Amino acid sequence: MNSNRGLEMHSFIAHWIDSLMLKDLDLKQHILKALVNKNFINKERLYIDTQMCKGLLFILDGKARIFSLSKQGREIDLFYLDAGECCILSANCVYNSVEMDIILEFMQDTKTAILPSSILHILKDNIIFQNFLTHLLTKRLSQTITTLNITNFKSLSYKFSQFALKNMQNNSLYITHQELSNHLGSTRESLTRLLKKLEKQGIVKNLRKEIKIQDIDALKNLN
Amino acid sequence: MNSNRGLEMHSFIAHWIDSLMLKDLDLKQHILKALVNKNFINKERLYIDTQMCKGLLFILDGKARIFSLSKQGREIDLFYLDAGECCILSANCVYNSVEMDIILEFMQDTKTAILPSSILHILKDNIIFQNFLTHLLTKRLSQTITTLNITNFKSLSYKFSQFALKNMQNNSLYITHQELSNHLGSTRESLTRLLKKLEKQGIVKNLRKEIKIQDIDALKNLN
Known part of the structure; x- marks a missing residue:
């Protein structure tokens, strides 16, 4: 273990x-x-499956997404984890009865600290830890309901604008159309059609593995 | 308060x-x-909004659904509450920071007992109550993720079959096409098209405010 990382992890x-x-x-x-x-x-x-119990993961530096994957290979991002956030790597760590087949994927090189499940079992009787867990689960439930509403009630252009505003770096998304359509629960064809339309409107510019945002105010107003 | 109901509530x-x-x-x-x-x-x-804090609701007899409503009036059922189940009527009862605009609707005449939020605040320091809450929230999170996957990854015919298997009484659903399409997050037009197709296949019979299931094995195999 690198001593710098050790220190950083320690304070957090x-x-x-x-x-x-x-x-x-x-x-x-x-x-x-x-x-x-x-x-x-x-x-x-x-893979956060029902068989494994991996503990509590803290993101020290980097970013991850939690997503669902269908049998046909379609994906939907449930929520994102930024630096300073944490994630129960399986609800099985605390309770055995719950099935959730979801996947955590790192969206960049990411430093984490993992608290193994053996410790979580010790903390099960700690009232403040339980309050922390209740708070975390309520937040994830709220985020998942928001995602459910967006995926079902909102247009692809709105989903794209929300994703772009959250994930762009220097006004660009460095991502292929296939990857982006996976994040948005869309097909590549629908997404490419949308991005061509937005390019005509001067809102984005489509480059190789890069989508450049040209008009951020117009992007914010997509619905 | 009726004394019979009092007794029933007491034991539960x-x-x-x-x-x-x-x-x-x-x-x-x-x-x-x-x-x-x-x-x-x-x-x-x-209305389970962010402003109100109503407590913990126990379903003694009857049935309810928790659903999301879009600005355009489209609905998606998140999960159902049967007799013996309970529901935190607002996450705000425990934490102030969480936004969840969802609605609880009774699906039949229903008897409930409500534990007001003042008591929940007293129970906040009870470790077993907190474990109970964590378990409840994990279950709701799991159900919501399942709903998200079904609404996004599954066909309308699959959604219809799952709803019918869960909600039919004497092999019939007593519901209008508009109401049913609300439950399934679909439009009435798409649903009516599906039900006509299923009638041709001998799987259902469409009556006034009633959908009769004619072939339950075929219904189970819809995907």
Whole structure:
């Protein structure tokens, strides 16, 4: 483990542990020792299936998405995890009865710290940790309902504008049409048709593996 | 309050309170006294918005659905509540930060008991109640992800078959095409087209405000 990364991880997680108001100093040390520092590369995936219980993942630096995959290969992004956010890697870590076949994919090279499930079981009796979990689950439920509403009630142009505003770097999305259509739960053909239309309107410019945003105000007004 | 209903409510909720393993007898009595016994009629709605905090609703007898409503009036059922299930009537009861504009609609005349939010605040420090909440939220998250996958990845005929298998009474759905299309997040026109096709195939028979299932095995195999 690189010592710089060790320090960085320590301060971020130490803050989280403090927020649990743990009075048991041994437990604090136990948690810090149990943390696994792990780097993932862009596009690497973790399969969050019902069989495995991987623990609680903290994003230290980078970005990930949680998505559903259909048998036909269609995808829908449920929500995104930015630096400072965390994710229960399987609800099975806490309860055995729940089925959720979803996938976590890193959207860039990402540094994480993982708190293994053995520690989560110890924290199950900690009221502040349980409040933290309730809060986290309520947030994810809210985000998933929002996604459900957007995918069902909103147009592809609106979905594109929301994705672009959230994910562009220097006013560009560095992504192929196939990848982007996966994020939006669309087909590549529909997306390409939309992007050609938006190019004609001067809102985007389609380059190779890059979509340049030309008119950000018009992008914000797409619905 | 009718004394029969009082008894019925008592035994159902008393079991729930026992499961919390509350050692504080005063608190037990406090919870039982705070419960509000309330009957709703078919189609009655509770708006679960971000402003209100209504408590925890137990379905004693009857059925309800939780659904999203778009500005254009389109609906999607997120999940159903049968007798013996319960629902946090607003995440705001526990946390203030979460936005979820969803509606609860009773699908038949329904008897409920509501535990007001004031009691939920007292139970916030009860570890077993918090575990119960975590479990409930995980279940709702899982159900919402399943709904998201079905609405996005599955055909209307599959959605119809799943709804019919879950909601038919004596092999019939007593519902108009408009109501049914609301449940399925579809338009009335698409649904009527589907039901005509299924009638030609001998799977259903379309009557006034009734869809009779003629071939249940074929219904189960729709995809």
